[in-house]
Amino acid sequence: MSMMTYRQAVHDTLQAEMRRDPDVLLLGEEIGVFEGSYKITAGLLAEFGEKRVRDTPIAEEGFTGAAVGAAMLGLRPVVEIMTINFSLLALDQIINHAAKIYGMFGGQTSVPLVIRTPGGGGQQLGATHSQNIELFYAFVPGMKVVAPSTPADAKALLLAAIRDDDPVLFLENLALYNTRGEVPDDDTPAEIGRAAVTREGTDITLIGYSRMATVALAVAEDLARTDGIDVEVVDLRSLRPLDRETIVASVRKTGCAVVVEDDWLTYGIGAEIAATISDGAFDDLDAPVRRVAMAEVPLPYAKPLETAALPSAHDVARAVRETLDAVGWSAPALPTPETRS
């Protein structure tokens, strides 16, 4: 195990995979000389050269599509799209081509492509640079979408994504780049399509992914300390395929669920999770599934407005308490000095 940042984990994994497999190459805007807008690719141009670390023109459709075409011939391109907002310029190549080519031609060629891109608000970047639109890709069969929340998962899921023969959107998050965690030293890929229970509990299930999975975990620890609530936390990790079994198994145990997401509520990822719980744990549910999501506005620039719009730990804790209040939950009695032996 090594302690490192999420940024370092992504960087080191890219570097290791490029050393391991000469078919892995990187394409993106400003990833070479400039070393990436968020410095994920620092030092890689110097090590691997211009052939394998390609600075592209500002042409998301062109270079993303070129990566799809190169993948059809067996290369394993890893594309960096500077932020997920700019992936909208490449939608046709991602959705109409990368996600379709394997099936539309009857399985004759696969597209082993990775698109790395960060989402996330909270940096005062305004409405067009703060979106969480991973749903667009998670909606599409043929795509795989992973959303690691920890440095360890960033490594394991990036290993899996690069070695996978399908197009994988690898969702990063601006607010996670500097977070730290223990990362295993071995090169064991994660299994795409599996969620993880990151904290076991009995009273209520919190479900999130990417940044909100870390918020959920922090809230769970706080509530255990302050309210005596035993929260179970599910980190989705994979948005497509979606691990419904892990979600449903947890809610069958706890009887209550709050879904936390950085995207918008209406039609969002949380809506699919809530529907899944309704289908799979209806008879075990003691309260409606609550969703905590971004306010449905174009995210404003001014700090107080931006802060008000983004889901916070406070919002999550409130949703948990209100859900448990609704089912008449009360905290177990704290041990008194008399009962202590």
Place this chain on the structure above:
Amino acid sequence: MSRAAPLPSHDTTTTTSVTPPSREGRIGAAQPSRKDQATTAQPSHEDTTLTTPPSREDQLARYQQMLLIRRFEERAARAYTEAEVGGYCHLNLGEEATVVGLMAALEPTDYLFTNYREHGYALCRGISPGRIMAELYGRRDGVSGGWGGSMHLFDAQSRLLGGYGIVGGQLPLATGAALAVDYRSGSEVVMCLMGEGTTNIGAFHESLNIAALWGLPVVYVVINNGTGMGTTVEQSSAEPEIFRRAASYRMASARVDGTDPVAVEHAAAEAVAVARTGRPYLLEATSERLRGHSVVDPAAYRSPETVAAVRAADPVALLAAALLADGVDEETLAAIDTQVLADVAEAVAFAEASEHPDPSTLFDHTYATPVPNDSRRLPGDALYPAAPRPAGRTPGTTSSGAPATPARPAGLGASTVTQHTGAHA
């Protein structure tokens, strides 16, 4: 089938000899920006006469191929009106000379990307007419296994890397295929076809820019039939002489008469030769679309004069007339037609005899790498089977009938959860 192997990269040492073509105009890389392009030999206008006339044997072979496309497309149109072919169906009628000329310039190891008007290209790549017709019929033996249809023909073996239904979608893909060839220091060339309307889309400009910047072995070919569906090239392109658009990327380009298969072949051979040295090329072939945009379009927007002009430019009729003028007898041409019609009839019989794909194969091609929790739900299926409602259950109790209190027995419910192995475990 399971995950297909990546298309192999073949190293060819074949060189293409180039005979200077006749053409209507050309421009070259007027101002090479890079030293390695400064030596680019741009053909001059003096080159535009053919040094040797095509042999009669070659011309008859071209006629046979062009007529095969003509008869195949006519039969496809009939099958469409008989509802044997579904979806959209775009035909190469009127473009036969362009198709035959372009395909003659490619090596078998070269890669081809096309748009949705591509049956003729598939025929010329050597794919059996039966497998192409079977794809139109949506059958298991179709080139794409019935998954693609008329617009999405794909055959890894003949390196037809797809017809694409989204206008312009194939351009970045072809550019990327050329990147892969270049990355592996291969000698293959990628040819990418499009209509003239496609040159107004962003993907055209992004792709040509990238190909020129990176020196990729790709030939972009614009089939300029003068109209989108009904919108004319003058209405849609500020530079209607499409080949001139290459100048923005300092890319060599040329325009050729697409009704002359020999001229097209020579122009394409030159373009391919340039691309094989690592410099992209834009070739424009002018031709007429003999019928409407697709089978269902009666082309009512065309004036009688336009219809007459289109008919006068029919490349199959033009070549037949030239062959007759050259002394070929009518019986020879009729015999070719008889054989071609028999081939097409055989293709239809093959398609009709091929089985429909079985619905049990519906989920076979979602992912090349299997993953857990991949949805295989049919439209009416419940995600979870409905459980019988427990007798006597009232709101506020759990399914076990117990009060909804926090004092849940530990381990209630299936414990199939996956334990997290990361930092938070």
